[in-house]
Amino acid sequence: AQSVTQLGSHVSVSEGALVLLRCNYSSSVPPYLFWYVQYPNQGLQLLLKYTSAATLVKGINDFEAEFKKSETSFHLTKPSAHMSDAAEYFCAVKGFQKLVFGTGTRLLVSP
């Protein structure tokens, strides 16, 4: 079975600071992993994905994530936060075609 744990329901950073959102997964098969972003009153948009190629994955808007099998982690980072990054972020795991999401982390960015 697949599951995802996102540590921290809220993360607050200052504009220009490093963003780190944590995700740990569990999967009985080699997983596909994703990060999605959701802005208010909108659907989910893909930020980046890991599909068993390079372990360091780059996405849109300077976000990146590193797949670490030994730690079963797929943390999301961005070197410098912008005000426009304020949103909810979801980590997801796909196995046997089933796509399961974590509970989400709301990123707050202060000036």
Next chain:
Amino acid sequence: DAGVIQSPRHEVTEMGQEVTLRCKPISGHNSLFWYRQTMMRGLELLIYFNNNVPIDDSGMPEDRFSAKMPNASFSTLKIQPSEPRDSAVYFCASSPRDTEAFFGQGTRLTVV
């Protein structure tokens, strides 16, 4: 392609009424997912289909909920009878094999 299309975008209904949510997936995608999003429970997978066949409906909360996919271009999620606790945003998503899912804009359901 226009993306995943859900209708209606908003639905307000009275308790006890039947509600039908509709989804048109992206052409060529072989998986379709229905999710429910609430503040309390986050984003829950209700059911998913592969090649129009329901694979896992373990997330469907009660027998009041049912989903169908009569063909590759259409799916419905029905709630009968509806209750106030069903109020949520319902998302449909579709996916090709072994890659990401694409989401619709969601249907905001309010049961009064």
